[in-house]
Every structure is written in structure tokens, then in C-alpha cells.
Ligand SMILES: [Fe+2]
């Protein structure tokens with residue numbers, strides 16, 4: 001059930017009324033709250049058979065009526081009474097024209113229609129709750145002898161079926177409300193995840209938009225391997241929730257790991273900086289006096305160079321071999337600072353960290369961050385997803401799996417990765433590469449990002465057919481984000 005289903009329900013209810021009462025047209029207004037929290041009746045369904053109108057025209061969709069005496073719709077809702085505006089019989093004149101008995105409503109003028117008579121009834125549930133108003137117009141006479149007006153029989157019939165219709169509408173609206181609550185809850189969850197890692201803020205929404213773009217492109221395919229695949233409205237919702245929540249498991253990853261920008265944490269680098277200051281002081285004490293100034297200068301310069309090497313290695317870019325060798329050498333650099341006490345330039349665990357070949361994460365931290373996928377699954381499994389949305393946890397669970405089984409956490413491949421997850425993976429990697437909001441790395445230009453994705457396709461990791469469609473349909477273009485620019489660099493973190 002969805003907003004679309006509510007529209008369908010209202011349309012079929014209105015059609016039944018038209019058949020039952022025998023009239024040319026009608027409309028339904030549902031009771032909703034406006035932005036100020038006031039009750040208003042919103043124009044939701046319209047049929048005018050003589051004009052071939054089957055839905056509320058676009059220019060009338062914003063029409064709302066307050067519950068007051070200023071309109072027949074509002075009056076019907078306010079007083080919860082049936083209004084039969086057919087008491088004045090309208091007979092054609094000798095020349096065949098129909099004399100005007102009432103001022104033309106705004107809707108009539110907009111539609112080029114003439115409402116000759118009208119039956120307006122409140123839609124009340126058996127509990128007496130108002131859910132809307134139905135209006136029927138232009139009674140069709142049963143035969144040549146009867147008048148074209150709504151009679152008492154019509155009012156009675158309308159009263160009987162309106163409570164049943166009200167129940168159906170109430171149920172439909174409750175389901176739409178449930179959907180709205182779920183949407184709101186999903187958005188709140190995404191806000192909570194991204195509040196912990198403001199650097200990747202907006203990632204979930206962008207990945208969702210990109211994935212749905214690609215799913216729409218799949219639906220447009222008429223032939224080829226994707227020609228037979230069509231995502232229903234409910235499957236789109238399922239995919240939307242899976243994409244929005246794919247990284248919800250990051251909530252369980254320690255914040256300092258999540259936000260780690262360089263190989264060393266800031267406090268670790270500070271500690272090294274203090275040691276270097278201590279070593280310099282020790283040298284100044286040891287090599288005091290005029291005759292030692294040359295040696296002192298040389299030693300201080302060596303320390304400065306060593307510290308610069310550490311800063312260079314600390315960056316999350318690809319580590320050059322010679323920097324890595326220099327870092328290992330620095331573990332041997334020791335300075336005597338006091339009676340026998342020795343200060344080391346770098347401890348083994350620090351040099352290990354600085355020798356991470358690419359990115360900012362150590363193997364242990366990478367494992368910790370990769371756990372977010374399993375947590376995503378565990379969290380999403382706890383949600384009692386309604387019918388049609390059951391696959392949300394599975395789709396999200398496999399967003400880091402690769403077709404060649406080199407992904408994580410399940411290391412599944414091929415057919416074990418649903419097409420929804422494959423689309424999500426492409427969108428996720430693309431956004432991680434092109435995102436402009438990560439201070440630890442520059443955004444990869446669009447063409448370079450597509451090249452990186454293509455190389456993963458060639459390695460058998462990503463779905464080539466979906467990637468081709470991603471490019472051809474330009475599903476990667478988001479209206480809310482301009483195309484990216486910057487130098488190519490690969491993210492060290494899980495997207
Ligand atoms: Fe992820």
C-alpha cells in the first residue's frame with residue numbers, strides 16, 4: 001500500500017458512487033492537516049465522464065478547503081450533513097440552452113463544465129470520524145420521465161455506502177501515514193549515523209539517489225539482459241530503504257576510527273613531536289660550546305628531516321618504497337636524554353602504522369570498520385519489515401560483496417549477490433570516490449571515477465551490464481550535486 005494505492009482506492013470508490021447513484025461526475029476531498037495544523041479538505045480524486053476526466057487536473061491539485069461555511073465542501077465537512085443542491089429543477093429552455101441557476105464554481109470555470117445539481121456528503125466512519133467529503137454532480141435521469149435531480153433515494157444510498165467508503169479511505173490513509181512514519185524514521189536514522197561522521201554527511205542520500213537512478217534505468221530497458229527485469233513500486237521502496245540505511249552499522253564503529261584521517265591519531269603525532277623536542281634539547285645539552293656547534297647543527301638537521309619523513313608517511317596516500325624504508329630506519333634512532341635513559345624517535349607500533357601502504361587504516365582498524373556491514377544487517381534484521389520490504393536487510397548486507405568473492409563480510413559472489421545490492425555497490429563506490437566533502441582526500445573527477453569502476457568490472461568484481469547502463473543512462477548525475485573535480489586518489493575507508 002502506498003500513496004499511489006490511496007489514489008487508486010479513491011478513484012475506484014468514486015467510480016462506484018457514480019455507477020450506483022447515476023451521475024456524470026464527482027470528486028473526493030480527504031481530511032488532512034495543513035502546515036499550521038488546521039484541518040483542511042484536500043482535493044484528491046475527480047471523475048467527469050462527459051469530459052473524459054479521470055483524475056484531479058494538475059492545476060487543481062493544490063486546492064484545499066477549510067471546514068467552514070464558505071464552500072459546499074467545507075460546509076459538508078463542518079456540519080457533517082448531506083447537502084442536496086438539486087431542489088431547483090433546471091429545465092432546458094425552448095432553444096435548448098440551460099438557464100444558469102447557480103454561480104459557476106472555480107472548478108467549473110477551470111474545467112469548462114456546468115454543474116447543474118450536486119449531492120455533497122460527509123465521509124464518516126462507523127465510529128463517526130470524518131475522513132473526507134464526496135461530491136456527486138449532474139444526476140443522469142433514469143428515464144425520460146424522471147427529472148435530472150438527486151432525490152431522497154440518492155441521499156439514502158449515498159449515506160449507506162459513504163460509511164463503507166470512509167472505512168476504506170481511513171485504512172488507506174493509515175497505511176500512507178505508516179509509510180510516512182517509516183520514511184521519517186529512516187531519515188532520522190541517517191541523520192544520526194551521519195552526525196557521528198560529519199565528513200561523510202549526505203553519503204546515504206546520494207547513494208540512495210544514484211541507486212534509484214540506476215533502477216529507473218533498468219526499468220526503461222526493453223531488451224537485452226535487463227529487459228525482463230522490472231522493479232515494482234514496492235521494490236523501489238525496498239531499495240530506497242536499503243540504500244538509505246546501508247551504512248547504519250557505522251553507528252557501532254568507534255568514532256575515532258570512523259573519523260580517522262591520517263595513519264597516526266593526532267595525539268600520537270603530538271607525542272612523537274614532543275619526543276623530537278626532547279631529543280633536540282638533549283643534543284643541545286650534549287653539544288654545548290663553540291667547538292660543537294657544527295656537530296649540533298648537523299644532528300638537529302637530521303632530526304628535522306626525520307620528523308618531515310614521519311609527516312610525509314603519515315599521509316593516507318600510497319606510500320613510496322623509500323619513505324617506508326626511512327621510517328623503518330627511524331626506529332633505530334635513539335638519543336640519550338638523562339643518566340642512561342634513552343629516547344626513541346619512533347616506537348615499533350608507530351612505524352608499523354606509518355608503513356601502511358595505502359589509506360589511513362591499520363589492518364585491525366580496517367577489520368573494525370568493515371564490521372559496519374554485519375552491524376547493518378543485525379540492526380535491519382530487527383525491524384519487522386512489512387510485506388514486500390523483507391529484502392531490505394539482505395540488500396544492504398551485501399553492499400561490499402564483489403562478484404569474484406573478494407568482498408566482505410560474507411565473501412559471496414555471483415548469483416548470491418542480488419541485483420539490488422550490485423546497483424547499490426556501484427553507487428556506493430562512485431559516491432565514495434567523487435564525494436567532495438572528505439578533507440582527507442580530494443574528490444576524484446567524474447571520468448576518473450568511472451575509469452576506476454570500469455577497472456573493477458574488468459577484474460570481475462562489479463556487474464558489467466549494470467555499470468554500462470550506469471554510464472549510458474547517466475544515472476551517476478545527481479541534480480543536487482555538481483560534477484566533481486580534483487586529483488585522483490582512492491579512499492582508504494569503507495564507503
Ligand atoms: Fe558501507
Ligand SMILES: [Fe+2]
Pocket residue numbers: 203207246247428494495
Ligand atoms: Fe556507503
